[in-house]
Amino acid sequence: MDSVPGSVAYLEHTAHIDRVLGSLQSQGAAAHGQVEQLLDGHSAAELRRLVPLSYRRQVGAFFTPSHLRAKVAEALKATSAESYLDPTCGAGDLLLAATEVMPIRATVSETLADWGGKLHGWDLHEEFIRAARGRIALTVLRRHYESSGRFETSPDLVQYLNGIKQADANTQKRTLVDAVVLNPPFTRAPAPSSCSWAQGKTSNAAIFFLDALQHIKRGGHIVAILPDSLRSGTNFRKWRATVEGCTDVTRVERLGVFDEHTDIDVFLLVATVRETGPSQHAVQWWTKQPEGRTVGDLFEVRVGTVVDNRDPHEGESRPFLVARDLPASGRSNIPPRRRLFSGRLFEPPFVAIRRTSRPTDKSSARAAGVLVTGDEPVAVDNHLLVAKPSKGGVKACNALIAMLAESSTNALLDDRISCRHLTVSAIKQLPWRA
Ligand SMILES: C[S@@+](CC[C@H](N)C(=O)[O-])C[C@H]1O[C@@H](n2cnc3c(N)ncnc32)[C@H](O)[C@@H]1O
Structure with missing residues (x-):
């Protein structure tokens, strides 16, 4: 696939990540200050600076801010997942949340080889994928630095992260993982012809969520940040019933507006892909109201x-x-x-x-x-x-x-x-x- 023109300016940011990776290898701790910034918030700020809003809206590119990423990491801690997929991974913020629960190995190369087999991410944009890979390599270096007090060198750090690649999530073959992390594009798209819960144009996030379930092992999990309309909108009643039909929803939490730049309300949806039989519990999509007249x-x-x-x-x-x-x-x-x-x-x-x-x-x-x-x-x-x-x-x-x-x-x-x-x-x- 070629680069997509609207996001090509983001290469300026990926080049910066590459430079920081390079200087960590050559100068060690000297470049440490920049690592924190690159792992937290800076990639989203650079997206806003370098890629026009009209294009970001067109493709639904809005990277998860750190306070929501922390919610995802917290939800993952409660699972025993070891392998992860973000089907629309952007610059990898939710994959970074997943790495928080992944142990490191004896050396940087061993950790990268291990994580490389367990982390999967796709995005339409090559520039975002390069940023995602670079940031995961940075987090590996940082984790090893925290445990050993020095930056280890390892040739071609990102070579191990081949599961994170430029790809259209809608055309990918089944990739079975323990957990999917998801903040999909909030754009609108035609409901697929087989769709039982919507006709005509509908929420792409709703489509991406249900599509992502095919990549999760039975008993595995999905942790998703979704537009609040899916939780509360009458239009999505059938979508919610479809979700309940194939998963056990374990957490529904309103998260307020996405971030200070993106005025859309979101919620956290955590669910387990059901092994067998019907759901054991009713889902509280909103607070149960007291009995009585309305x-x-x-x-x-x-x-x-x-x-x-x-x-x-x-x-x-x-x-x-x-x-x-x-x-x-x-x-x-x-x-x-x-x-x-x-x-x-x-x-x-x-x-x-x-x-x-x-x-x-x-x-x-x-x-x-x-x-x-x-x-x-x-x-x-x-x-x-x-x-x-x-x-x-x-x-x-x-x-x-x-x-x-x-x-x-x-x-x-x-x-x-x-x-x-x-x-x-x-x-x-x-x-x-x-
Ligand atoms: C809302 S952003 C979220 C990115 C990342 N998951 C995060 O939480 O920061 C959605 C991403 O989906 C990507 N995207 C849109 N359509 C896609 C598709 N069909 N296949 C893969 N990625 C897609 C966009 O390029 C964008 O980076």
């Missing part, structure tokens, strides 16, 4: 029915409620804005809730409700959710608004759905505490 028992919750730039301006002139006209909180009368509309209308009183809300922003309620009153049916834009009480009118609406403003509701929503758009089911499943 908002959905007392309110009809719907997405506003007007898609303004698509729906024809036909029918009667109706008051038209849009998010930008809605106050941040409190009460609104029949909106003065009007539009011709012949679809479903909402009879006040009801509670209007903005659909776009930022997770874990402690400064405001994620689902701030506004009471809408008046005596005319209203057309509501689809950027708003509408909660209409089945009985109790304004009093029930005010009780819901007060409940939505509580910090415990924020915490529940963050747990239930960390992507930007509040869903009807997330609101309906809130326990009714009024």
